[in-house]
Amino acid sequence: MDGKVLAQAFDREIELELIPSWETVEGDCGMHPEDLREDPIANQEALEQLVQLGYIEKPDENVQKAVEKNVSESKFYLARVHLNKNQYTVALPILEELYESHPDQIRYAFYLAQCYQSLNQLTDCRRVIDFIIAQQEHGFPQLDLMQGTLNLAEGNYDQALEFLNKAEQADPRMPTLHNQIGAVYLKINRFEEAERAFLKGLDIDPENAHTHCGLAETYFRTLQYEKAADYALNSVGLLYHNFSAHYWLGAALEKMDYLERAAEAFEVSLAIAPGFQEARRKLIALYEDRLCDSEKAQEHQRIFEEIGIRRHIQSVEKKTAPERKDTLQNTPSEAKKKPLSENVITVVSGLPRSGTSLMMQMLEKGGMEILTDGMRKADENNERGYYEYEKVKTLMRDHSWLKEAEGKAIKIVSPLLHYLPKVYNYRIIFMERDVDEIVLSQHKMLEKMSGKQSKNPDALKKTFQRQSDRIKAWLHQQENIHILFVNYCDIVSNPNDEAQRVNNFLSGKLAVSNMVSAVDPSLRHQIIEKN
Numbered sequence: 001m002d003g004k005v006l007a008q009a010f011d012r013e014i015e016l017e018l019i020p021s022w023e024t025v026e027g028d029c030g031m032h033p034e035d036l037r038e039d040p041i042a043n044q045e046a047l048e049q050l051v052q053l054g055y056i057e058k059p060d061e062n063v064q065k066a067v068e069k070n071v072s073e074s075k076f077y078l079a080r081v082h083l084n085k086n087q088y089t090v091a092l093p094i095l096e097e098l099y100e101s102h103p104d105q106i107r108y109a110f111y112l113a114q115c116y117q118s119l120n121q122l123t124d125c126r127r128v129i130d131f132i133i134a135q136q137e138h139g140f141p142q143l144d145l146m147q148g149t150l151n152l153a154e155g156n157y158d159q160a161l162e163f164l165n166k167a168e169q170a171d172p173r174m175p176t177l178h179n180q181i182g183a184v185y186l187k188i189n190r191f192e193e194a195e196r197a198f199l200k201g202l203d204i205d206p207e208n209a210h211t212h213c214g215l216a217e218t219y220f221r222t223l224q225y226e227k228a229a230d231y232a233l234n235s236v237g238l239l240y241h242n243f244s245a246h247y248w249l250g251a252a253l254e255k256m257d258y259l260e261r262a263a264e265a266f267e268v269s270l271a272i273a274p275g276f277q278e279a280r281r282k283l284i285a286l287y288e289d290r291l292c293d294s295e296k297a298q299e300h301q302r303i304f305e306e307i308g309i310r311r312h313i314q315s316v317e318k319k320t321a322p323e324r325k326d327t328l329q330n331t332p333s334e335a336k337k338k339p340l341s342e343n344v345i346t347v348v349s350g351l352p353r354s355g356t357s358l359m360m361q362m363l364e365k366g367g368m369e370i371l372t373d374g375m376r377k378a379d380e381n382n383e384r385g386y387y388e389y390e391k392v393k394t395l396m397r398d399h400s401w402l403k404e405a406e407g408k409a410i411k412i413v414s415p416l417l418h419y420l421p422k423v424y425n426y427r428i429i430f431m432e433r434d435v436d437e438i439v440l441s442q443h444k445m446l447e448k449m450s451g452k453q454s455k456n457p458d459a460l461k462k463t464f465q466r467q468s469d470r471i472k473a474w475l476h477q478q479e480n481i482h483i484l485f486v487n488y489c490d491i492v493s494n495p496n497d498e499a500q501r502v503n504n505f506l507s508g509k510l511a512v513s514n515m516v517s518a519v520d521p522s523l524r525h526q527i528i529e530k531n
Contacts, residue, residue, distance in 0.1 A: 072098060076108060083111065088118045089474060090418050093467050099128070100463065106132055110142065117150060125150055141170040149180050152187070160184045173204050182214045186221070194218045209239030216248040220255075228252040232265075243273035251282065259290050280304045343406035345424050346506065349414045350431030351464055353441040355488035356411050359431055360387035361518040362491075362499060363409045366510030371410040387411050395419045414471050426481045429502060430472070433488040435461050495519040 005016055019025065075094050082091035095112040102108055109132050116125035129147060133139070148163035164181045167174060178201030185194035195218050201211040212235035220228035232249035235242055250265030266283040270276060280300055287297035346368070348359045361384055364370050371389050378385040391401045392412050396419045406424070420426060439461050475483050484505040491498045499515040 072102060072105075076111075079115075080111065083115060083118075086118075088115050089470055091115050092119065092470065093415070093463070096466065097463060103131075106135060109135075110146070113146060117146070117153065120153070122150065122153055141167045141174060144170065145174060145177055145180065148184075152180060152184055157184050157188050172200075175205060175208075176210075177201070178204070179208070179210050179214055182211075182218070186214070186217060189221075191218055191222050195222075207238055209235045209242055209245065212238065213242060213245040213248065216245060216252070220248055220252050225252045225255040229256065241272050243269045243276055243279070246272065247276065247279045247282075250279070254282070254286060254290075259286065262286060263291060274303075275307055277304060277307060280307075345402065345405045345407075345426050346409040347417075347420075347426050347428045348409060348411045348431065349417055349428055350433070351414055351435075351438050351468060353438050353445065354431040354433040355486075355491065356413070356431050357385065357387050358488070358491065358519070359429055359486065359502075360409065360411050361385075362502070362515040363506075363510070365518040366499075366503065366512065366515040368506070368510060369408045371405045371408045392416065415467060417471055418474065420481075422478075422480055424480065427506065428475065428481055428483050429505070430475070430483055430485050431488055432468075432485055435465050435468075438464060491519060 076098060079091040079094040079098070082088070082094070092112075092115050095108065095115055098105070098108040099112045109128050113125050113128040113132070116122070116128065129143070129150065132143060136143070144163045144167035148160045148167060151157070151160035151163060161181070161184050164177065164184065167177055168181065171177075178197045182194045182197035182201065185191070185197060195215065198211050198214040198218060201208060202215070205211065212231045216228045216230075216232035216235060218228075219225070219231060229249060229252035232245050232252060235245035236249060239245070246265045246269035250262045250269065253259075253262035253265060263283065263286055266279050266286065269279045270283065273279075280303065284297050284300045284304065287293045287300065346363070348356050348363070350356050360370060360372070364387075370387060372387045373389050373391075374385075375390050376386045376388045389410055391398075392410065394401075395412065395416045399419065399421050402421065402424060412420075414430070417428070472485075475481055482505075484502065486498060486502065495516045496512070499512045499519075503510045503512050503515065
Protein backbone atom coordinates (compact mmCIF):
# COMPACT_ATOMS: atom_id res chain seq x y z
CA MET A 1 0.00 0.00 0.00
CA ASP A 2 1.03 3.60 -0.49
CA GLY A 3 2.31 5.24 2.66
CA LYS A 4 5.16 6.94 4.51
CA VAL A 5 7.68 5.31 6.80
CA LEU A 6 7.76 7.05 10.18
CA ALA A 7 11.55 7.26 10.21
CA GLN A 8 11.51 9.71 13.12
CA ALA A 9 10.33 6.87 15.38
CA PHE A 10 13.81 5.30 15.25
CA ASP A 11 16.63 6.38 17.59
CA ARG A 12 19.19 6.01 14.78
CA GLU A 13 19.36 6.91 11.10
CA ILE A 14 17.93 4.23 8.85
CA GLU A 15 18.22 3.66 5.12
CA LEU A 16 14.91 2.99 3.42
CA GLU A 17 14.70 0.38 0.67
CA LEU A 18 11.49 0.66 -1.35
CA ILE A 19 9.83 -1.74 -3.77
CA PRO A 20 6.83 -1.01 -6.03
CA SER A 21 4.72 -3.86 -4.63
CA TRP A 22 4.99 -7.07 -2.62
CA GLU A 23 2.88 -8.74 -5.31
CA THR A 24 5.94 -8.82 -7.60
CA VAL A 25 8.16 -10.44 -4.97
CA GLU A 26 8.30 -14.21 -4.73
CA GLY A 27 6.43 -15.62 -1.74
CA ASP A 28 3.33 -14.67 0.25
CA CYS A 29 2.20 -11.04 -0.19
CA GLY A 30 -0.82 -11.25 2.09
CA MET A 31 -3.40 -12.04 -0.59
CA HIS A 32 -5.76 -15.00 -0.68
CA PRO A 33 -4.59 -17.96 -2.77
CA GLU A 34 -5.50 -17.62 -6.47
CA ASP A 35 -8.39 -20.08 -6.24
CA LEU A 36 -9.98 -18.24 -3.29
CA ARG A 37 -9.86 -14.67 -4.60
CA GLU A 38 -13.24 -13.11 -5.33
CA ASP A 39 -14.42 -9.86 -6.83
CA PRO A 40 -17.80 -9.01 -5.22
CA ILE A 41 -18.80 -6.67 -8.05
CA ALA A 42 -17.94 -9.20 -10.73
CA ASN A 43 -19.77 -11.88 -8.73
CA GLN A 44 -22.93 -9.77 -8.66
CA GLU A 45 -22.77 -9.06 -12.38
CA ALA A 46 -22.18 -12.73 -13.08
CA LEU A 47 -25.15 -13.64 -10.86
CA GLU A 48 -27.46 -11.27 -12.76
CA GLN A 49 -26.25 -12.64 -16.07
CA LEU A 50 -26.89 -16.23 -14.99
CA VAL A 51 -30.37 -15.27 -13.80
CA GLN A 52 -31.14 -13.60 -17.15
CA LEU A 53 -29.90 -16.64 -19.06
CA GLY A 54 -32.00 -18.97 -16.94
CA TYR A 55 -29.20 -21.01 -15.35
CA ILE A 56 -30.15 -20.31 -11.73
CA GLU A 57 -33.22 -19.13 -9.88
CA LYS A 58 -33.55 -15.50 -8.89
CA PRO A 59 -32.46 -15.00 -5.26
CA ASP A 60 -34.90 -13.95 -2.58
CA GLU A 61 -35.72 -10.23 -2.87
CA ASN A 62 -34.11 -9.37 0.47
CA VAL A 63 -30.97 -11.28 -0.48
CA GLN A 64 -30.89 -9.52 -3.84
CA LYS A 65 -31.21 -6.10 -2.20
CA ALA A 66 -28.44 -6.94 0.26
CA VAL A 67 -26.16 -8.07 -2.56
CA GLU A 68 -26.89 -4.93 -4.60
CA LYS A 69 -26.16 -2.77 -1.56
CA ASN A 70 -22.86 -4.56 -0.96
CA VAL A 71 -21.88 -4.07 -4.61
CA SER A 72 -22.68 -0.34 -4.44
CA GLU A 73 -20.72 0.02 -1.21
CA SER A 74 -17.77 -1.86 -2.69
CA LYS A 75 -17.75 0.48 -5.67
CA PHE A 76 -18.05 3.49 -3.35
CA TYR A 77 -15.06 2.48 -1.24
CA LEU A 78 -13.08 1.60 -4.35
CA ALA A 79 -13.73 5.15 -5.62
CA ARG A 80 -12.61 6.57 -2.27
CA VAL A 81 -9.37 4.60 -2.48
CA HIS A 82 -8.73 6.15 -5.90
CA LEU A 83 -9.55 9.60 -4.49
CA ASN A 84 -7.08 9.12 -1.64
CA LYS A 85 -4.42 8.18 -4.21
CA ASN A 86 -5.27 11.30 -6.30
CA GLN A 87 -6.48 9.03 -9.12
CA TYR A 88 -9.44 11.30 -9.84
CA THR A 89 -10.01 10.26 -13.45
CA VAL A 90 -10.29 6.63 -12.31
CA ALA A 91 -12.66 7.44 -9.44
CA LEU A 92 -14.90 9.72 -11.52
CA PRO A 93 -16.82 7.17 -13.65
CA ILE A 94 -17.45 5.01 -10.57
CA LEU A 95 -18.89 7.94 -8.63
CA GLU A 96 -20.92 9.16 -11.61
CA GLU A 97 -22.50 5.72 -11.96
CA LEU A 98 -23.33 5.60 -8.24
CA TYR A 99 -24.74 9.14 -8.31
CA GLU A 100 -27.02 8.38 -11.26
CA SER A 101 -28.24 5.03 -9.93
CA HIS A 102 -28.62 6.12 -6.26
CA PRO A 103 -29.80 9.76 -6.20
CA ASP A 104 -31.03 9.27 -2.64
CA GLN A 105 -27.49 8.66 -1.35
CA ILE A 106 -26.16 12.14 -0.56
CA ARG A 107 -22.68 10.83 0.30
CA TYR A 108 -22.25 9.49 -3.25
CA ALA A 109 -23.14 12.94 -4.60
CA PHE A 110 -20.83 14.62 -2.08
CA TYR A 111 -17.78 12.61 -3.09
CA LEU A 112 -18.63 13.09 -6.76
CA ALA A 113 -18.63 16.86 -6.21
CA GLN A 114 -15.25 16.56 -4.49
CA CYS A 115 -13.91 14.60 -7.45
CA TYR A 116 -15.20 17.18 -9.96
CA GLN A 117 -13.59 19.92 -7.90
CA SER A 118 -10.23 18.12 -7.81
CA LEU A 119 -10.38 17.83 -11.62
CA ASN A 120 -11.25 21.54 -11.87
CA GLN A 121 -14.59 20.70 -13.48
CA LEU A 122 -16.23 23.51 -11.57
CA THR A 123 -19.50 23.65 -13.53
CA ASP A 124 -20.17 19.96 -12.84
CA CYS A 125 -19.17 20.44 -9.21
CA ARG A 126 -21.60 23.33 -8.84
CA ARG A 127 -24.39 21.28 -10.45
CA VAL A 128 -23.96 18.40 -7.98
CA ILE A 129 -23.67 20.73 -4.98
CA ASP A 130 -26.93 22.44 -6.00
CA PHE A 131 -28.52 18.98 -6.13
CA ILE A 132 -27.28 18.19 -2.60
CA ILE A 133 -28.59 21.51 -1.27
CA ALA A 134 -32.00 20.82 -2.84
CA GLN A 135 -32.18 17.41 -1.10
CA GLN A 136 -31.15 18.66 2.37
CA GLU A 137 -33.38 20.57 4.75
CA HIS A 138 -30.35 21.62 6.77
CA GLY A 139 -26.77 22.03 5.63
CA PHE A 140 -23.77 20.38 7.26
CA PRO A 141 -20.23 21.59 7.93
CA GLN A 142 -18.61 19.46 5.21
CA LEU A 143 -20.97 20.96 2.63
CA ASP A 144 -20.13 24.48 3.83
CA LEU A 145 -16.44 23.62 3.52
CA MET A 146 -16.94 22.37 -0.02
CA GLN A 147 -18.95 25.44 -1.01
CA GLY A 148 -16.22 27.63 0.44
CA THR A 149 -13.55 25.73 -1.49
CA LEU A 150 -15.59 25.94 -4.71
CA ASN A 151 -16.12 29.68 -4.33
CA LEU A 152 -12.38 30.06 -3.72
CA ALA A 153 -11.67 28.24 -7.00
CA GLU A 154 -14.23 30.43 -8.78
CA GLY A 155 -12.66 33.60 -7.39
CA ASN A 156 -15.62 34.55 -5.17
CA TYR A 157 -13.53 35.28 -2.08
CA ASP A 158 -16.16 37.00 0.09
CA GLN A 159 -18.61 34.14 -0.41
CA ALA A 160 -15.82 31.63 0.18
CA LEU A 161 -15.02 33.20 3.56
CA GLU A 162 -18.71 33.27 4.48
CA PHE A 163 -19.09 29.51 3.95
CA LEU A 164 -15.73 28.64 5.51
CA ASN A 165 -16.41 30.70 8.64
CA LYS A 166 -19.79 29.02 8.93
CA ALA A 167 -18.08 25.62 8.70
CA GLU A 168 -15.54 26.67 11.35
CA GLN A 169 -18.31 27.66 13.77
CA ALA A 170 -19.96 24.24 13.35
CA ASP A 171 -16.82 22.08 13.40
CA PRO A 172 -13.55 23.97 13.95
CA ARG A 173 -11.37 20.85 13.83
CA MET A 174 -12.32 19.66 10.35
CA PRO A 175 -9.31 18.55 8.30
CA THR A 176 -8.29 21.01 5.54
CA LEU A 177 -10.73 23.69 6.79
CA HIS A 178 -8.11 26.12 8.03
CA ASN A 179 -5.97 25.54 4.94
CA GLN A 180 -8.85 26.79 2.80
CA ILE A 181 -9.44 29.77 5.08
CA GLY A 182 -5.73 30.59 4.92
CA ALA A 183 -5.77 30.26 1.12
CA VAL A 184 -8.61 32.79 0.85
CA TYR A 185 -6.80 35.28 3.07
CA LEU A 186 -3.66 34.87 0.94
CA LYS A 187 -5.71 35.67 -2.17
CA ILE A 188 -6.91 38.95 -0.67
CA ASN A 189 -3.49 39.81 0.89
CA ARG A 190 -4.64 39.58 4.50
CA PHE A 191 -1.48 37.88 5.71
CA GLU A 192 -2.00 38.05 9.47
CA GLU A 193 -5.33 36.25 9.18
CA ALA A 194 -3.74 33.74 6.77
CA GLU A 195 -0.96 33.00 9.26
CA ARG A 196 -3.50 32.59 12.07
CA ALA A 197 -5.58 30.16 9.99
CA PHE A 198 -2.62 28.01 8.95
CA LEU A 199 -1.29 27.87 12.53
CA LYS A 200 -4.73 26.68 13.70
CA GLY A 201 -4.54 23.96 11.07
CA LEU A 202 -1.06 23.02 12.23
CA ASP A 203 -2.33 22.70 15.79
CA ILE A 204 -4.94 20.19 14.57
CA ASP A 205 -2.62 18.26 12.23
CA PRO A 206 1.10 19.02 12.73
CA GLU A 207 2.07 16.76 9.81
CA ASN A 208 -0.11 18.26 7.11
CA ALA A 209 2.28 19.11 4.26
CA HIS A 210 -0.14 21.59 2.67
CA THR A 211 -0.45 23.57 5.90
CA HIS A 212 3.34 23.90 6.12
CA CYS A 213 3.36 24.98 2.46
CA GLY A 214 0.67 27.61 3.17
CA LEU A 215 2.79 29.03 5.97
CA ALA A 216 5.84 29.04 3.68
CA GLU A 217 3.94 31.20 1.18
CA THR A 218 2.60 33.44 3.94
CA TYR A 219 6.05 34.10 5.42
CA PHE A 220 7.61 34.62 2.00
CA ARG A 221 5.03 37.23 1.11
CA THR A 222 5.65 39.01 4.44
CA LEU A 223 9.43 39.02 3.74
CA GLN A 224 10.24 36.46 6.48
CA TYR A 225 12.43 34.35 4.23
CA GLU A 226 14.11 32.10 6.82
CA LYS A 227 10.73 31.09 8.22
CA ALA A 228 9.42 30.55 4.70
CA ALA A 229 12.36 28.24 3.89
CA ASP A 230 11.90 26.29 7.13
CA TYR A 231 8.21 25.63 6.53
CA ALA A 232 8.81 24.80 2.87
CA LEU A 233 11.44 22.23 3.94
CA ASN A 234 8.95 20.79 6.45
CA SER A 235 6.36 20.46 3.69
CA VAL A 236 8.83 18.78 1.33
CA GLY A 237 9.85 16.36 4.09
CA LEU A 238 6.23 15.38 4.65
CA LEU A 239 5.20 15.24 0.97
CA TYR A 240 8.09 15.32 -1.45
CA HIS A 241 5.96 15.54 -4.60
CA ASN A 242 4.46 18.87 -3.58
CA PHE A 243 5.70 21.13 -6.38
CA SER A 244 4.41 24.29 -4.63
CA ALA A 245 6.57 23.62 -1.56
CA HIS A 246 9.69 23.26 -3.74
CA TYR A 247 8.76 26.52 -5.46
CA TRP A 248 8.45 28.50 -2.22
CA LEU A 249 11.64 26.90 -0.95
CA GLY A 250 13.43 28.07 -4.10
CA ALA A 251 11.94 31.55 -3.83
CA ALA A 252 13.01 31.90 -0.18
CA LEU A 253 16.51 30.52 -0.79
CA GLU A 254 17.04 32.96 -3.66
CA LYS A 255 16.14 35.88 -1.40
CA MET A 256 18.65 34.53 1.15
CA ASP A 257 21.34 34.37 -1.61
CA TYR A 258 21.60 30.57 -1.61
CA LEU A 259 21.45 30.68 -5.37
CA GLU A 260 22.58 27.15 -6.32
CA ARG A 261 20.19 25.61 -3.82
CA ALA A 262 17.39 27.88 -5.04
CA ALA A 263 17.97 26.69 -8.61
CA GLU A 264 17.85 23.07 -7.43
CA ALA A 265 14.51 23.68 -5.69
CA PHE A 266 13.01 25.29 -8.80
CA GLU A 267 14.32 22.42 -10.95
CA VAL A 268 12.64 19.87 -8.67
CA SER A 269 9.39 21.82 -8.75
CA LEU A 270 9.46 21.74 -12.56
CA ALA A 271 10.41 18.07 -12.66
CA ILE A 272 7.21 17.36 -10.71
CA ALA A 273 5.04 19.89 -12.59
CA PRO A 274 6.64 20.75 -15.97
CA GLY A 275 3.78 23.10 -16.84
CA PHE A 276 4.33 25.32 -13.77
CA GLN A 277 5.30 28.42 -15.76
CA GLU A 278 5.86 30.74 -12.79
CA ALA A 279 8.61 28.46 -11.47
CA ARG A 280 10.19 28.31 -14.93
CA ARG A 281 10.07 32.11 -15.24
CA LYS A 282 11.84 32.45 -11.87
CA LEU A 283 14.46 29.89 -12.87
CA ILE A 284 15.18 31.59 -16.21
CA ALA A 285 15.79 34.91 -14.43
CA LEU A 286 17.95 33.20 -11.80
CA TYR A 287 20.17 31.47 -14.36
CA GLU A 288 20.38 34.54 -16.58
CA ASP A 289 20.87 37.37 -14.08
CA ARG A 290 22.53 35.83 -11.04
CA LEU A 291 24.11 32.47 -11.88
CA CYS A 292 25.31 33.57 -15.34
CA ASP A 293 24.44 30.23 -16.91
CA SER A 294 23.09 31.33 -20.29
CA GLU A 295 22.90 27.77 -21.64
CA LYS A 296 20.47 26.62 -18.95
CA ALA A 297 18.55 29.89 -19.17
CA GLN A 298 18.09 29.45 -22.93
CA GLU A 299 16.96 25.83 -22.55
CA HIS A 300 14.28 26.79 -20.02
CA GLN A 301 13.28 29.77 -22.16
CA ARG A 302 12.74 27.40 -25.11
CA ILE A 303 10.53 25.12 -22.99
CA PHE A 304 8.69 28.15 -21.59
CA GLU A 305 7.84 29.36 -25.08
CA GLU A 306 6.82 25.88 -26.31
CA ILE A 307 4.38 25.49 -23.41
CA GLY A 308 3.00 28.96 -24.04
CA ILE A 309 2.43 28.23 -27.73
CA ARG A 310 0.81 24.88 -26.95
CA ARG A 311 -1.53 26.44 -24.41
CA HIS A 312 -2.47 29.18 -26.85
CA ILE A 313 -3.30 26.59 -29.52
CA GLN A 314 -5.34 24.58 -27.03
CA SER A 315 -7.19 27.72 -25.99
CA VAL A 316 -8.03 28.60 -29.60
CA GLU A 317 -9.09 25.02 -30.36
CA LYS A 318 -11.31 24.96 -27.28
CA LYS A 319 -13.04 28.17 -28.37
CA THR A 320 -13.55 27.08 -31.98
CA ALA A 321 -14.22 23.35 -31.49
CA PRO A 322 -17.79 21.98 -31.53
CA GLU A 323 -19.26 20.79 -28.27
CA ARG A 324 -18.18 17.22 -28.92
CA LYS A 325 -16.24 15.47 -31.67
CA ASP A 326 -17.36 11.98 -32.59
CA THR A 327 -13.79 11.10 -33.52
CA LEU A 328 -10.62 12.47 -31.94
CA GLN A 329 -7.73 12.62 -34.36
CA ASN A 330 -4.17 11.90 -33.32
CA THR A 331 -2.59 14.99 -31.76
CA PRO A 332 0.71 16.50 -32.95
CA SER A 333 2.35 15.19 -29.76
CA GLU A 334 1.80 11.67 -31.11
CA ALA A 335 5.03 12.04 -33.09
CA LYS A 336 6.97 12.63 -29.88
CA LYS A 337 5.87 9.38 -28.25
CA LYS A 338 8.28 6.61 -27.40
CA PRO A 339 9.37 4.46 -30.36
CA LEU A 340 7.69 1.07 -30.50
CA SER A 341 9.59 -2.15 -29.87
CA GLU A 342 9.20 -5.39 -31.81
CA ASN A 343 7.20 -6.90 -28.96
CA VAL A 344 4.64 -4.10 -28.80
CA ILE A 345 1.15 -5.15 -27.69
CA THR A 346 -1.63 -4.32 -30.16
CA VAL A 347 -4.92 -3.60 -28.40
CA VAL A 348 -8.33 -3.41 -30.06
CA SER A 349 -10.53 -1.33 -27.78
CA GLY A 350 -13.76 0.65 -27.55
CA LEU A 351 -17.11 0.38 -25.82
CA PRO A 352 -18.88 -3.00 -26.01
CA ARG A 353 -20.75 -3.31 -29.35
CA SER A 354 -18.62 -0.64 -31.07
CA GLY A 355 -17.10 -3.07 -33.60
CA THR A 356 -14.17 -4.48 -31.63
CA SER A 357 -14.92 -8.08 -32.69
CA LEU A 358 -15.06 -7.03 -36.35
CA MET A 359 -11.66 -5.37 -36.08
CA MET A 360 -10.19 -8.51 -34.45
CA GLN A 361 -11.55 -10.55 -37.38
CA MET A 362 -9.91 -8.13 -39.84
CA LEU A 363 -6.54 -8.39 -38.09
CA GLU A 364 -6.73 -12.18 -38.01
CA LYS A 365 -7.66 -12.34 -41.71
CA GLY A 366 -4.81 -9.95 -42.48
CA GLY A 367 -2.29 -12.35 -40.95
CA MET A 368 -1.78 -10.93 -37.47
CA GLU A 369 -1.48 -13.32 -34.52
CA ILE A 370 -4.24 -12.70 -32.01
CA LEU A 371 -4.58 -13.65 -28.35
CA THR A 372 -7.93 -15.31 -27.66
CA ASP A 373 -8.97 -18.42 -25.77
CA GLY A 374 -12.30 -19.07 -27.53
CA MET A 375 -14.06 -19.52 -24.20
CA ARG A 376 -16.92 -17.27 -25.29
CA LYS A 377 -18.47 -18.99 -28.28
CA ALA A 378 -20.07 -17.36 -31.30
CA ASP A 379 -23.82 -16.80 -31.06
CA GLU A 380 -26.57 -14.87 -32.85
CA ASN A 381 -25.23 -11.61 -31.40
CA ASN A 382 -21.72 -12.22 -32.74
CA GLU A 383 -22.00 -14.87 -35.43
CA ARG A 384 -18.26 -14.91 -36.19
CA GLY A 385 -17.15 -14.97 -32.57
CA TYR A 386 -16.20 -12.56 -29.80
CA TYR A 387 -12.39 -12.96 -29.98
CA GLU A 388 -12.12 -12.44 -26.22
CA TYR A 389 -9.48 -13.54 -23.72
CA GLU A 390 -10.86 -14.40 -20.30
CA LYS A 391 -7.89 -13.03 -18.32
CA VAL A 392 -8.59 -9.52 -19.62
CA LYS A 393 -11.41 -9.28 -17.06
CA THR A 394 -8.81 -9.42 -14.26
CA LEU A 395 -6.71 -6.55 -15.62
CA MET A 396 -7.55 -4.09 -12.84
CA ARG A 397 -6.01 -6.41 -10.21
CA ASP A 398 -3.67 -8.66 -12.19
CA HIS A 399 -1.71 -7.86 -15.33
CA SER A 400 0.97 -10.55 -15.04
CA TRP A 401 -0.53 -12.38 -18.03
CA LEU A 402 -0.03 -9.42 -20.40
CA LYS A 403 3.39 -10.75 -21.40
CA GLU A 404 1.48 -13.39 -23.41
CA ALA A 405 0.15 -10.57 -25.62
CA GLU A 406 3.55 -9.24 -26.77
CA GLY A 407 3.69 -9.16 -30.56
CA LYS A 408 -0.01 -10.07 -30.80
CA ALA A 409 -3.40 -8.37 -30.88
CA ILE A 410 -5.79 -8.58 -27.94
CA LYS A 411 -9.27 -7.18 -27.33
CA ILE A 412 -9.67 -4.99 -24.21
CA VAL A 413 -12.81 -2.92 -23.64
CA SER A 414 -12.11 0.79 -23.11
CA PRO A 415 -13.09 1.05 -19.39
CA LEU A 416 -10.14 -1.22 -18.59
CA LEU A 417 -7.48 0.74 -20.50
CA HIS A 418 -6.57 2.80 -17.41
CA TYR A 419 -5.13 -0.38 -15.88
CA LEU A 420 -2.58 -1.10 -18.63
CA PRO A 421 0.86 -1.14 -16.94
CA LYS A 422 3.45 1.33 -18.25
CA VAL A 423 6.13 -1.34 -18.61
CA TYR A 424 4.84 -2.23 -22.11
CA ASN A 425 4.43 -0.25 -25.33
CA TYR A 426 0.97 -0.37 -26.94
CA ARG A 427 -0.64 0.31 -30.29
CA ILE A 428 -4.33 0.86 -29.62
CA ILE A 429 -6.95 0.66 -32.38
CA PHE A 430 -9.86 2.47 -30.73
CA MET A 431 -13.22 1.62 -32.28
CA GLU A 432 -15.85 4.36 -32.34
CA ARG A 433 -19.55 4.20 -33.07
CA ASP A 434 -22.52 6.47 -32.49
CA VAL A 435 -23.46 6.07 -28.83
CA ASP A 436 -27.16 5.70 -29.73
CA GLU A 437 -26.28 2.73 -31.91
CA ILE A 438 -24.09 1.22 -29.18
CA VAL A 439 -26.83 1.41 -26.54
CA LEU A 440 -29.46 0.10 -28.95
CA SER A 441 -27.20 -2.80 -29.95
CA GLN A 442 -26.58 -3.66 -26.29
CA HIS A 443 -30.32 -3.39 -25.65
CA LYS A 444 -31.09 -5.86 -28.46
CA MET A 445 -28.37 -8.22 -27.28
CA LEU A 446 -29.70 -8.21 -23.71
CA GLU A 447 -33.23 -8.74 -25.01
CA LYS A 448 -32.15 -11.76 -27.08
CA MET A 449 -30.22 -13.27 -24.20
CA SER A 450 -32.69 -12.73 -21.37
CA GLY A 451 -35.87 -11.10 -22.70
CA LYS A 452 -35.08 -8.06 -20.54
CA GLN A 453 -34.38 -4.49 -21.54
CA SER A 454 -31.64 -2.03 -20.62
CA LYS A 455 -32.28 0.09 -17.56
CA ASN A 456 -32.42 3.85 -18.15
CA PRO A 457 -30.90 3.98 -21.67
CA ASP A 458 -30.65 7.79 -21.64
CA ALA A 459 -28.46 7.71 -18.53
CA LEU A 460 -26.42 4.94 -20.16
CA LYS A 461 -25.76 7.08 -23.23
CA LYS A 462 -24.49 9.98 -21.12
CA THR A 463 -22.32 7.71 -19.02
CA PHE A 464 -20.81 5.96 -22.05
CA GLN A 465 -20.10 9.26 -23.78
CA ARG A 466 -18.40 10.75 -20.70
CA GLN A 467 -16.33 7.60 -20.19
CA SER A 468 -15.29 7.57 -23.84
CA ASP A 469 -14.28 11.25 -23.86
CA ARG A 470 -12.21 10.86 -20.69
CA ILE A 471 -10.39 7.73 -21.83
CA LYS A 472 -9.49 9.36 -25.16
CA ALA A 473 -8.05 12.39 -23.39
CA TRP A 474 -6.07 10.07 -21.10
CA LEU A 475 -4.74 8.00 -24.01
CA HIS A 476 -3.28 11.06 -25.73
CA GLN A 477 -1.23 11.83 -22.60
CA GLN A 478 0.48 8.40 -22.41
CA GLU A 479 3.97 8.31 -23.91
CA ASN A 480 3.95 4.53 -24.26
CA ILE A 481 0.67 4.39 -26.22
CA HIS A 482 0.17 5.07 -29.94
CA ILE A 483 -3.47 5.44 -30.98
CA LEU A 484 -5.53 5.06 -34.12
CA PHE A 485 -9.25 5.93 -34.00
CA VAL A 486 -11.42 3.93 -36.39
CA ASN A 487 -15.11 4.56 -36.95
CA TYR A 488 -17.29 1.45 -37.32
CA CYS A 489 -19.54 3.13 -39.88
CA ASP A 490 -16.49 4.03 -42.01
CA ILE A 491 -15.32 0.41 -42.03
CA VAL A 492 -18.71 -0.81 -43.25
CA SER A 493 -19.09 1.90 -45.91
CA ASN A 494 -15.45 2.11 -47.04
CA PRO A 495 -13.58 -1.05 -45.96
CA ASN A 496 -10.67 -0.73 -48.42
CA ASP A 497 -9.50 2.68 -47.23
CA GLU A 498 -10.01 1.86 -43.56
CA ALA A 499 -8.17 -1.47 -43.85
CA GLN A 500 -5.26 0.31 -45.52
CA ARG A 501 -5.21 2.93 -42.77
CA VAL A 502 -5.09 0.21 -40.11
CA ASN A 503 -2.36 -1.62 -42.01
CA ASN A 504 -0.25 1.57 -42.21
CA PHE A 505 -0.67 2.04 -38.46
CA LEU A 506 0.54 -1.54 -37.91
CA SER A 507 3.71 -1.05 -40.00
CA GLY A 508 2.23 -2.31 -43.28
CA LYS A 509 2.70 -6.04 -42.69
CA LEU A 510 -0.90 -7.21 -43.16
CA ALA A 511 -2.76 -8.43 -46.27
CA VAL A 512 -5.25 -5.62 -46.88
CA SER A 513 -7.45 -7.57 -49.32
CA ASN A 514 -7.87 -10.33 -46.76
CA MET A 515 -8.77 -7.76 -44.09
CA VAL A 516 -11.47 -6.34 -46.37
CA SER A 517 -12.96 -9.81 -46.87
CA ALA A 518 -13.81 -9.91 -43.14
CA VAL A 519 -16.22 -6.98 -43.49
CA ASP A 520 -19.82 -8.01 -44.04
CA PRO A 521 -22.19 -4.98 -44.15
CA SER A 522 -25.11 -7.16 -43.06
CA LEU A 523 -23.48 -7.49 -39.64
CA ARG A 524 -24.38 -3.91 -38.85
CA HIS A 525 -27.64 -4.72 -37.10
CA GLN A 526 -28.51 -1.37 -35.62
CA ILE A 527 -28.29 1.80 -37.71
CA ILE A 528 -29.74 5.03 -36.37
CA GLU A 529 -31.01 7.33 -39.11
CA LYS A 530 -29.90 10.91 -38.49
CA ASN A 531 -31.99 13.90 -39.52
